[in-house]
Amino acid sequence: MKTKFLSLIILFGSFIMVAQDVTLNGSVLDASTDGPLPGVSVVISGSQSGTTTDFNGNFSLKGVSIGDVIQFSYIGYITQEVTIGNPLNLMVYLQEDVESLDEVILVGYSSQKSSNISGSVSVVSSDDVEKLKPLRVEDALQGQAGLNVISSGSPGGKPSVLIRGITSFSGTDPLVVIDGINSSLFDMDAINPANIESLTVLKDASTTALYGVRGGNGVIVITTKSGNKNQETIFSLDTSFGMQHVTKYINVLNASQYAAILNEGSVSSGGPILFSDISNLGVGTDWQKKLFEPAPISTTNFSASGGGDKTTYFLSAGYTSQEGVAAGGDKDFFDVATFTANFSSDISDNLKAIVHTKYSNLQGNGLGGNQIFNALNFDPTVKQMPFEAYGMSSTITQEVINPLAGVSNSYSDNKTDKLIGKIELQYQLMDNFKITSRLGYSSVWQQQKGFTPLQFYGIGHNRTNANIDLTPRTEDDHNRVSETKQNWFNYSYELFGNYDFSLNDEHNFNVFAGFTIGKGTNNGLSGSNVDVPFNSWTYADLSSASGGMEDQSTSSWQSVSRSVSLMGRVEYDFQEKYLASLTVRRDGSTSFGINNKFAIFPSASIGWVTSNEEFFNSSTIDFLKLRASYGTVGNDNASPQFGTISTFPKYTFGQTIYSGSTLLGIPNNDVSWENQTQTNIGVDLRMFDSKLKFTADYFIKTVDDLLFSPTLSLYLGIPSYPVANIGKTETKGYEISLSYGDEITENISFNTTFNFTTAENLVKEINNGDKYIWGSGYGIPYTNLTQFRQGESPGIFWGYKTNGIFQNQADVSNHATQSNAQPGDIRFVDVDGNGIIDAEDRTKIGDPFPDFTLGWNFALTVSDFDLAVFTYASVGNDIFRGYERGLNYTNKFASVLNRWTGEGTSNLEPRYSFVDANNNSRASDRYVEDGSFVKIKNIQFGYNFPETAASKLGLSSLRVYALAKNAFTFTDYTGYDPEISNGGSPVLDTGVDRGTYPSPSIISLGLNLKF
């Protein structure tokens, strides 16, 4: 096609024009359905003048001469050229491009026909996004081949997104590129999903290498919508309202059971009976039911798009308001307002300006989520009190508080403004040589205010700092207000050129070269003071707090990073049969050690479109491509390296406090990026008139110089030691995507897609002497749980294996020495076989990452009705239950009812006693559960009013829909929700359930109209 175009231009150069302008009218229709095609580009070949078809597929083009060649092009259809003979009404039928499906995919800095890509990418279109109506953009990526997305239940919560497994634990977030501007998952909450034109996920080294040192975790390329030229303004309104519910509760003891178990625990440890009369306690208070309440959610998006001869525009405003199911109200909510203005304008024949601006305002609080732990552990015999008084426990004196009192005493206010945009000039130096100059920026302003009132949870509770009437206990008890303001500002300037040319109409080249320079800064200021008037949130502000100098504090912080890069790529194909690409990027960064300032990342790919071979004759196979790629990318999670002096230490002489200093940081001048090498092989296949599409990939990624802070000898003291390149990992996986779509009758069509993803991660080497590092843990006192350990997959749970319960003293005596074990206690396995149960017996007891994930999309259209169902399954992922506080007086979980009470009574649940001398509650496989699940994540059922009905209302289309999110979950996990997202914290924190905010079920009704 390109070659055709080129030859046309050459032809055109020798053409002698006869000026005889006419106006050409016509319409463009789909060749197979006869339906009108709106938005088709209609251009006089070799000139800039052109138009696009309107909603009814009609167009009107002035200034046409007889003999002109008019080009009709539309994405997904074969471009057609018509030479104008008689200027009559022209009917043009465009054929769907079955052969190449001419899908044009943005692969970073340029776009490419999908049939010509020899790397590995996944694409989510605006239609797909529309079917899911995600609350966050990332949710639309769940279930895509090669991705593992763990979505967050907490309103506005950042999901965890892994592209092709885990090669590194320090920063696994992929790079996000929004309309060419480098961004991150943290700013995805500023992107309105309704404005997404397409999401392209770059997975293999040949596609990510263009992003060099930042490409190691994969790249998500987001393109937002824009208007079309010569298009009347289309207004679109989409609004929905729904309710969210928690559908599952965790089985804890009710008041009577609680009292009985506590009596047993006390007596068995030599204490008194605590509840002499259980009979009148009843079921008591179910704190989970008190905390969780149905909560509303609503979304409204309004947009206008269109364009004239030289300009296009897309304007949109959106507002999503979500209350949380835990507490809700102003304590637990997330509201986002987004405004988008995307303009483009042809300044001259060969200069085009594009200005994109996205502003968003975010407000939210997650205070309710903090109380889930309290709701699970608080005393059920305490009664909820009316009005503002909350029942207190006289026996729980640490950490755990009445969750409702906790909600009431939590105050914070978070506001964030985000501005992301670009100013871009595209200069057409020659017809096939374009230069782009792009200035991208993102600025985030955040202000937070927190207030800790004087609070009372019972006398002697470690969170009490007031008398029962909320007066200070002593002159040193205060309420405290703190405020923080901070700003992130990033900009990047990019200059690059794209040059296409062909040799002999057979050798097609697409050459790209560019330069980019970027800077990122962060600075913040915070202060706090005590004695807010009336102990009241209403008055909580630094300006009103009256604490003295000694109670005030201020701090500030700042950071800056800079990078500079050169990059280039050559894509080549021979007759669209043999494909090859070569990419190189050179990155320099302030993050690297002074001995390693620059890095070079090369990659290459090849492809063979077998179906384009002459010998290939198949009536069933329409398209077959084999491809392979190899290359290196990076992961720069280091920060500037210095031996730093901290002036934080202080000491008191007499009553005077003196400031001191100490060495805080130690530099590593050799620190460098992580080099990741990835090999990818894949196949793309389309059969039966492209109704069946199949893509499969296999990849191996290795990192030889993993960055992490080594675990060093404790006798080095406590300074922060630098990261070093001291580890190796390997990740392998398969991705299979299979889809089938067909039109059964004229009114019934369906489409279904399966995506299957595996990623097997292995830590091959950790050179820190210890062969492992701890990742995260749980509980009070804090217990280490997850590890990054040589020979294992990252993030495994590390603890003791259990082997039933000691039924009698003989069992205890026959077992390895286990300190203080008694009949009824858990028998821990002597893994190292040395006859003693000790820390050395800890072993792998679970893996939080799934063996495979599966995404299944099903869409059905029956005349004016449409149905879209998305199901997601994660199989083989383990969860560690870490939400039990385990104090004597905190509530227990229902499993304790099946405890051992004598020989033969239980081989699972140990005896219950206040004194746990055997430490039955140590981290063991007792708390590990299979977290496999199948979730029907999304069901959307819609009805499109017939065009006639819509037009009576002055609308071009009208649709009503019902939406169910997290509709059904099938799992054996006993906690709330097997999707454990710890708010985007490090990947080694995966699968640890500390009372994770459950994903609520959402049922919404919505309305979508266009005019």
Place this chain on the structure above:
Amino acid sequence: MKNKFFNNILIVILSLGFFSCEDYVDYEASEGYTIVADDYFKTSADYEAALIGTYDVLQWNIYSIMIGDIASDNSLCGGESATDVVGLQKIDDMIHDPVNDQLTSTWKWMYEGINRANYLVENKDKMQFSRKAELYGEVEFLRAYFYFELVKIFGDVPLFTTSRLTAGDSATLSRSPKADVYSQIEKDLQAAIAVLPASKSTDGRATSFTAHALLGKVYLYQNKFDEAANILEPLIGLYTLPDNPQDVFLTSGENGPEAVFEVQHSKNSNWWDWGFPQGSEGSFGIIHHGIRGYNGTVYAAGWSFNLPSKDLFDAYANGDKRKKTAVLDIVAWAAETGAEYTSAYEHTGYYNHKYIPRAGSSAAQQELNYENNYRAIRYADVLLMAAEANNRKSNSEDTKAQNYLNQVRARAFGDDSKASSSTGTALTSEIWEERRLELAMEGHRFFDLVRTGEASTKISGFVAGKHEVFPIPQTEIDISGLIQNSGY
């Protein structure tokens, strides 16, 4: 024309990019307002600040003080439950596990102190200033203090004295024999004595007197009684014992006439962090001793750790003022004042009265910020050490020993009625018992019992040849390749 213009711009920008990029990604620490080590130690104030930073570590050392009584016959661990601060519970129950947060922290913190002291040693030659000799005397005192804590608790430990360790030093050291560590401690203290002012410490700064007292203790721990007697002798008479021992442990009694060396705390800092609870200027140790569920006057509620045993309570004779000084009988107190409290785990009815949280003695984040100084070395301790040294030295001077012992008893009873006239080993036993009574709940008992060889008879479950020292942290076995103490 236009093309040319853009081409020119393109060339300019590209060449700028090529030529400036090398510098563009250089980073100066000053861009982040960070002070870099290479720029430090340029004024005497930098040295003074680094010294303050070294003193700072003294404030973190709260666990070894609790362990001194909990591991002994003086107290039970207490707390909320058997799993509350597991490390201390295990020590109380004689299950000394190498995975013990409190022991690990103590090890790490003391080494942080040593590294901070060594950092000053490393930079000693960078400049001259008037207080330099004296300042380095303080550094040596502090390093001796930290090493002494380590050697008391763990026995043989890695020894390094010339510079702060860096990442490359990880896993390169092995444990030095206890004797070598002691000899370094002695060397440091002798050096400190030579340069520090010969005066009392009135605000917590080390002086030559404090170095004398600490060196005396270090000698005593090695059974070097002659040296101990000699080094302690000059201190006799320089300090006095206030009439009421109780007063010494009130805020008003801090840095008083009996204070030889006190680790200083203040409630006036508003910095606190539950992630680093011992890091505030206040003492995090105090809240551990608070009365569980307390609602009443004088005291403040806390976490009910380190509960004095009945054995200790009963050890005091009638009329001994130190009984009430060391132990609060909460049952009696509640009956007397109507105060309320709840039972602790291992509730004995007694609380550590010397380091109990008192109403009004903390501020900001109350739990982390008690102003109570730790009385590391009191004059009464010096007198009893001197008594023991004189009694046990090669040419024992029992009269002198009796005199010192009787000064302590006279203060305890308000008269000379309990004066001792014993000699020889009988006197030795009396002095040891007196140490228990005088210094109860101050973190000395366990180490005294080990030092005197009495541990296996006084502490149930104590295995001689094993429990004299605690296990070194498992991490140091795993990462540093150190050899564990025998029996663990």
